Amino acid sequence: MELAVIGSGKALSVSDAVFGREFSEDLVHQVVVAFRNAGRSGTKAQLTRSEVRGTTKKFKKQKGGGARHGDYRAPIFIGGGVTFAAKPRSFEQKVNRKMYRAAICAIISELNRQDRLKVVDSFDVSEPKTKALIAKLDEMGIAHPLIVTEEATEALYLAARNLPYVEVRDVQGLDPVALVGARTVIMTADAVKKIEEWLA
Template sequence: MQMVLKDDKTKLVTISDIIFNTSFNEGLIHQVITAYSNASRQGSKAQKNRSEVSGSGRKPWRQKGTGRARVGSIRSPIWRSGGVTFAAKPRNYCQKVNKKMYKGALKSIFSELIRTNRLVVFKDFYIDMPKTRMLIKKLNSIEFKEALILTSNLNKNLYLASRNLHKVCVQEIRYINPVSLITFKQIVCTVQSIKKIEEMLT
């Protein structure tokens, strides 16, 4: 499979059919994205039940004869400052996803990005200085308002220039994830990035 370079339309780049021309597996992608999103949850919410709140275990008053409702502890959930009935505890939301499933989902996403013309390849994509206006000018030249720029190695100028742009993100290939890939309307790759992706997903 071949793609035309965005910055040099006279040249073609060959990409792997195994990675960039697979069928769209909606169920697998949904499962992987759900697992990825759940793994980012803190799960640190904690409450105290009646055995954990501070307070005496003594019965406040005798069972009968006072005219008041019977009660056995001031730590009862129906009392102010009492425990919580079904207290929340720290929880791990991580779901197990096999490496083969994760790679399969990324392959399916990349293939769909190419089919929908959302992924473009450049021979080189860089700016000379870490200036936001220079990056905006470069993106405007290719009529992109928002983009995820994938680089094989950390490009300091691109990274610094993109920090002020809400809809532009620069990521190294080793940090790519399914959520970022489906969030941005356009994905910008270089030839070197494509080779790194093929190495990672082979």
Template sequence: MVKIPCIYENGQIEDIEASESVFGRVYNEALVHQVVKSYLANARVGTRAQKGRSDVTGSTRKQWRQKGTGRARTGAATNPLWRGGGKIFPNKPTENFKQKLNRKMYRAGMCTIFSELLRNNKLVAIDEFQIEMPKTKVCLQKLKNYQLENVMIITSEIDSNLYLASRNLPNLKVVEVDLIDPVSLLAYDNVVITRDTVNKIENVLQ
């Protein structure tokens, strides 16, 4: 078992026990790189549209006779080797960038990220993160009480007050356990999990 420091709003700190298979793994840089690369690739959408030889405007007449001119043989002016011709293997909006990653590897990579965050003192737990009213100022004050900046908070449930109070803050991201991703975990200076999400994270990743 490993221990995660749990911070209360009054400043008191208490250690809570967590699974070593999730929060105590040895760092594997190659696996983390593969998980992040796969996540970014799967989120990518084909936005490029290039023209092939059948899409460009140009004469389809044979440019000169096949033999006897001394020049290389050629056909239509839409030939990809010609200026103004179509592109060989053009990119299409339907292009698929997806990279398959086994579920076991993805979970192992996420556990590795959580473990490295804990080793580098970038992962802490808090008792709870609830907002009494949908006010950004109230959310800022709560972050100030916990002394948190540029932080990602993982909670079991996001109610309307918390969503409305946190959505305009550029250095704060609040997500539920089911929506955590490797890129966000690495993007923020601190990652905070609520006390009741520790078991949920372990159930999802084990």
């Protein structure tokens, strides 16, 4: 298949396996959840009844005072232990490399089908100025993009970092969460070829 390159009038020949793959919602969901879970620290910790500091002395007699209680470390009291206390754990989910690459292909293919994937010859700014990047995006008529280049320059990173709706990635830093969350994806022709080599 071919992708139109904006501003050049040329077409870029790409693989159907990467840019024309059928979308699998279950696969994409599984990979996105696994990717986000891998970023969780899993360090949440609470104290159980046996771990709370304090006396274990029975604070009132067994009968005659209403409800029967042992000590103030019981979960129903303020400062007491937690009934099912959270403990540090790993949220990691196993995802095969083949599944991960297939999910990336499916997301890129769906972006292409929805006309949300834009290919340009190159994308850069001459100086690290946010105003220059905004003018460039306005000229293209694109808002809230994910910009993917083969190797993003420092000037482009600095120009985009103050815009909450613009994200810059190189091919090595591309991930499924960034692709799924983008309204529009701008890719350079070199980045397209590098992605094709990676996923083919």
